[in-house]
Amino acid sequence: xxxxxxxxxxxxxxxxxxxxxxxxxxxxxxxxxxxxxxxxxxxxxxxxxxxxxxxxxxxxxxxxxxxxxxxxxxxxxxxxxxxxxxxxxxxxxxxxxxxxxxxxxxxxxxxxxxxxxxxxxxxxxxxxxxxxxxxxxxxxxxxxxxxxxxxxxxxxxxxxxxxxxxxxxxxxxxxxxxxxxxxxxxxxxxxxxxxxxxxxxxxxxxxxxxxxxxxxxxxxxxxxxxxxxxxxxxxxxxxxxxxxxxxxxxxxxxxxxxxxxxxxxxxxxxxxxxxxxxxxxxxxxxxxxxxxxxxxxxxxxxxxxxxxxxxxxx
Numbered sequence: 001x002x003x004x005x006x007x008x009x010x011x012x013x014x015x016x017x018x019x020x021x022x023x024x025x026x027x028x029x030x031x032x033x034x035x036x037x038x039x040x041x042x043x044x045x046x047x048x049x050x051x052x053x054x055x056x057x058x059x060x061x062x063x064x065x066x067x068x069x070x071x072x073x074x075x076x077x078x079x080x081x082x083x084x085x086x087x088x089x090x091x092x093x094x095x096x097x098x099x100x101x102x103x104x105x106x107x108x109x110x111x112x113x114x115x116x117x118x119x120x121x122x123x124x125x126x127x128x129x130x131x132x133x134x135x136x137x138x139x140x141x142x143x144x145x146x147x148x149x150x151x152x153x154x155x156x157x158x159x160x161x162x163x164x165x166x167x168x169x170x171x172x173x174x175x176x177x178x179x180x181x182x183x184x185x186x187x188x189x190x191x192x193x194x195x196x197x198x199x200x201x202x203x204x205x206x207x208x209x210x211x212x213x214x215x216x217x218x219x220x221x222x223x224x225x226x227x228x229x230x231x232x233x234x235x236x237x238x239x240x241x242x243x244x245x246x247x248x249x250x251x252x253x254x255x256x257x258x259x260x261x262x263x264x265x266x267x268x269x270x271x272x273x274x275x276x277x278x279x280x281x282x283x284x285x286x287x288x289x290x291x292x293x294x295x296x297x298x299x300x301x302x303x304x305x306x307x308x309x310x311x312x313x314x
Contacts, residue, residue, distance in 0.1 A: 033124040058143065095183060232310065
């Protein structure tokens with residue numbers, strides 16, 4: 001017997017109110033941020049957070065990002081600092097996650113932190129996301145709304161295709177504008193870049209006064225650090241200077257291809273199109289998706305990070 005069908009909610013007053021009610025009741029609700037669609041659950045509810053891991057098939061040693069509507073709500077959960085304030089003022093709301101020491105009194109499920117004494121927090125810029133957070137009135141843990149290790153969703157259709165009735169509802173807010181996940185900056189010590197994303201390292205360095213340190217070691221300290229991640233069903237061939245017979249072709253710049261991330265070589269456009277175009281090509285069930293070289297600068301660093309993990313051995 002089939003399970004309950006996922007509800008598709010409009011991003012209007014009634015839909016937002018229903019999403020808030022469902023989240024408070026411990027159900028899973030997917031919603032759009034400016035980066036990708038998130039799979040939301042009440043971050044203080046152990047059972048609700050556990051259902052995120054179950055729905056995604058996500059390893060439980062992999063922490064989650066907790067989303068909040070404003071800086072004041074974040075400060076109630078983590079130990080704040082002058083550096084955190086400066087970075088937050090520069091980039092929040094927006095595609096930046098901060099990892100900070102968690103306050104002892106913060107009522108956050110240990111599953112959301114993977115047992116760490118730090119908490120990953122973000123104030124998203126997408127109006128729909130912030131409306132959902134206000135409607136819920138709770139900190140909301142929300143990794144990308146896709147099966148673990150697979151391509152991130154940038155539309156409601158991607159969520160339903162990937163998770164089906166494992167999610168109670170999806171708020172359809174259209175396509176995400178940034179298209180790659182948030183940058184993660186560790187601030188539980190020297191500022192450290194834990195994951196490249198929608199805010200570039202150069203932009204962070206301008207605010208910090210120096211470049212953030214690089215992540216050291218293999219221990220998982222933030223989301224998005226698994227070696228194999230963001231993968232389509234097809235194998236991925238990177239830095240394709242020429243195409244091979246039978247491949248699906250994803251171009252960048254002035255090249256002939258099946259789909260082109262940005263014919264003009266615009267990295268912002270390429271990031272916004274990345275997962276949407278991978279989803280489109282993967283639906284055709286090719287053996288290989290070949291991808292043009294992407295310049296390793298600015299947003300290209302985040303794009304190449306996602307592609308290298310998509311191409312890793314599984």
